[in-house]
Amino acid sequence: MEERKQINFTIVPDDATDEPRVYSNFCAISHTPFDFTLTFCEVLPPTEKAVREAAANHVLKAPVRARIAVPTAVVPNLIKALQEHLKAGAEAGAKPDWNKPAVH
Numbered sequence: 517m518e519e520r521k522q523i524n525f526t527i528v529p530d531d532a533t534d535e536p537r538v539y540s541n542f543c544a545i546s547h548t549p550f551d552f553t554l555t556f557c558e559v560l561p562p563t564e565k566a567v568r569e570a571a572a573n574h575v576l577k578a579p580v581r582a583r584i585a586v587p588t589a590v591v592p593n594l595i596k597a598l599q600e601h602l603k604a605g606a607e608a609g610a611k612p613d614w615n616k617p618a619v620h
Contacts, residue, residue: 539558539581540556540558540581540582541557541558542557542558542559542578543555543556544557549588550587550588551585551588552588552591553583553584554586555580555582555583556581556583556584557578557579557580557581558578558579558581559576559578560578562576
């Protein structure tokens with residue numbers, strides 16, 4: 517019987533792919549017991565038609581740029597990594613607007 521050998525490794529993005537960077541300025545979050553879905557949208561200045569529709573139904577639709585499902589087990593490490601990067605950005609001079617209410 518062949519003995520299994522443990523190998524430690526780090527996973528990194530393969531930048532050789534042609535996947536474009538996608539801009540998003542809004543993220544809606546939903547979840548099931550198994551995963552979290554992050555829906556990234558780009559909120560643009562509304563058209564006159566969109567303003568009329570929003571006045572009627574109080575909803576402004578934003579184009580979806582990406583929808584990512586993340587296993588629940590990954591979420592705590594994702595939160596930790598985001599907090600670390602936010603802290604590093606703040607220390608480097610980036611100033612997040614803490615006075616804005618969170619929108620989910």
